[in-house]
Amino acid sequence: MTVWNVASIDDRPELELVRWRIMRTNLGDMHFVGCETLGHNGRVSSTITDFDPAVARGFTRSGRVYLLSGPSGFYPAAQYVWTRWCEVNKVSAFVDISLDAVPKSRDRISS
Structure with a gap:
């Protein structure tokens, strides 16, 4: 598998993820x-700066907005x-x- 740079914020200011997870590193960032959903590629965001679990929407240090769709889950890529x-x-x-960040993620239905 190959890892490559992503489109600029200007080109893709918002991105939807399915089979998502929220990871906290030993450095304390998430x-x-x-x-x-566009291209079905594996994705890792920059550091999360703000997150609203009620609507499963977060902002990252890069300025991109992430929408989490459906339940959390594993995706090999x-x-x-x-x-x-x-x-x-x-x-x-x-x-x-x-599951701590979005406790009801198991119950949400993919859009």
């Missing part, structure tokens, strides 16, 4: 990890990108906080 991202950014540990 990231969205999941499958983007997203896991691959996350693993590579952790290696590049020297993240030695992380925890999946998806």
Whole structure:
């Protein structure tokens, strides 16, 4: 698998993820990890700066808006990108906080 740069914020200011997770690193920052609906590629966001669990919408340091659709879940391509991202950014540990951050994520229906 290959990892590449993403479209600019100007080109894609908003992005929808399915089979998403929210990861907290040993450095204390949090990231969205999941499958983007356009192209079905694995995706890792920059650091989350604001998140509203009631509407499953978050903002990241880059300025991009992420919409989390459906329940949290695992997506192999997203896991691959996350693993590579952790290696590049020297993240030695992380925890999946998806169910703590969005407790009702299991009950939500994909749009």
